[in-house]
Amino acid sequence: MDSATLLEILSQPETWEKTLMRAAQEQWELPPAGQTRRPLLFVGCGTSFYLAQSAAASYTRLSGHPGHAVPSSEVFLFAPNSIAASEKPLAVTISRSGTTTETVWAAKFMREQLHLPVIALSCYGDGALARESDWRMIIPEAQENSVVMTRSFTSQLLGLFLASAAAVKARGLIEALAKIPDRGAHLLNPAASTMRGIADDSSLDHFIFLGHGIFYGAANEAMLKMKEMSLSFSEAYHTMEYRHGPMSIAGTNSLITIFISDAGREHETRLLGDMKKLGARTLVLCGNADDKIRAHADHLIEVGDGLPEEARLLLAMPMIQLLAYHRAVAKKLNPDAPRHLSQVVTL
Numbered sequence: 001m002d003s004a005t006l007l008e009i010l011s012q013p014e015t016w017e018k019t020l021m022r023a024a025q026e027q028w029e030l031p032p033a034g035q036t037r038r039p040l041l042f043v044g045c046g047t048s049f050y051l052a053q054s055a056a057a058s059y060t061r062l063s064g065h066p067g068h069a070v071p072s073s074e075v076f077l078f079a080p081n082s083i084a085a086s087e088k089p090l091a092v093t094i095s096r097s098g099t100t101t102e103t104v105w106a107a108k109f110m111r112e113q114l115h116l117p118v119i120a121l122s123c124y125g126d127g128a129l130a131r132e133s134d135w136r137m138i139i140p141e142a143q144e145n146s147v148v149m150t151r152s153f154t155s156q157l158l159g160l161f162l163a164s165a166a167a168v169k170a171r172g173l174i175e176a177l178a179k180i181p182d183r184g185a186h187l188l189n190p191a192a193s194t195m196r197g198i199a200d201d202s203s204l205d206h207f208i209f210l211g212h213g214i215f216y217g218a219a220n221e222a223m224l225k226m227k228e229m230s231l232s233f234s235e236a237y238h239t240m241e242y243r244h245g246p247m248s249i250a251g252t253n254s255l256i257t258i259f260i261s262d263a264g265r266e267h268e269t270r271l272l273g274d275m276k277k278l279g280a281r282t283l284v285l286c287g288n289a290d291d292k293i294r295a296h297a298d299h300l301i302e303v304g305d306g307l308p309e310e311a312r313l314l315l316a317m318p319m320i321q322l323l324a325y326h327r328a329v330a331k332k333l334n335p336d337a338p339r340h341l342s343q344v345v346t347l
């Protein structure tokens with residue numbers, strides 16, 4: 001029987017198409033239409049927290065207002081450290097299930113104790129989180145049978161990118177995001193064989209994911225996918241942070257994956273060369289490569305020239321999900337039943 005996780009990974013282009021339609025029909029905006037533009041606090045757990053990190057970085061760039069991301073537990077336990085009394089952010093709580101205890105607690109705390117308005121982003125409109133919110137962005141098409149989040153990560157993040165772009169009428173970004181279902185469908189098959197080749201290389205047992213800006217959340221999510229699905233030793237850092245200590249354990253058994261950004265491209269390319277000198281192998285995820293990138297990339301995925309970072313991030317994530325999936329299969333693990341994990345964490 002086909003793996004639910006693999007089917008859901010491969011269904012992403014179709015799910016993105018449905019998300020685009022829903023966002024347009026329901027006219028999603030961040031902040032919601034009629035609300036003043038203001039700081040946003042993105043809140044979630046696990047994959048949903050890493051989704052929050054990328055969404056927050058994109059919101060800050062697009063809106064010119066601060067977007068911050070915090071794990072749900074930091075809200076109801078450490079609000080004075082994470083929500084300045086002077087700031088009255090609008091909260092965006094993110095949860096595929098809509099029932100994760102910590103995120104529901106965070107929503108209740110922000111509404112009842114801090115008197116903050118709360119948006120719920122979920123794949124389920126009937127969960128406790130939806131009931132604890134003032135606005136709802138629900139993407140039922142991204143629901144999953146699997147434990148690990150794949151299409152729910154990219155589709156919910158797409159929804160947030162679209163809503164942030166709609167609020168500031170960033171037409172270029174909206175048009176670029178409208179292209180990702182078709183582009184993604186063309187990328188998946190050729191990239192799958194590249195990812196399977198890396199996954200089957202048993203000389204690699206240490207996976208580092210590096211990203212700046214909106215790609216830092218993606219690097220964290222990539223790290224988590226490798227852990228959850230394939231029980232691999234994986235790490236994630238801001239790209240240029242890697243030199244400041246963590247590279248001490250890089251070696252010939254390491255695969256260093258870099259999400260190439262716009263502003264950091266030159267520095268990221270130089271770091272690639274430096275990491276090759278340590279004997280590490282490299283996987284580069286970029287819009288389009290140049291000769292310098294090609295010189296240092298052992299494996300290269302080009303998702304498309306001229307695309308904004310948000311589109312590139314969404315197109316790159318299925319590749320990482322496939323890497324984690326195929327590494328699990330190579331290790332004779334079942335990605336549909338990850339060790340110690342359940343689909344929802346309830347306390």
Ligand code: F1P
Binds near residue numbers: 342
């Ligand atoms: C969040 C989460 C996932 C994790 C696992 C358990 O779920 O922690 O990130 O991969 O599936 O649940 P949710 O709040 O987004 O439903």
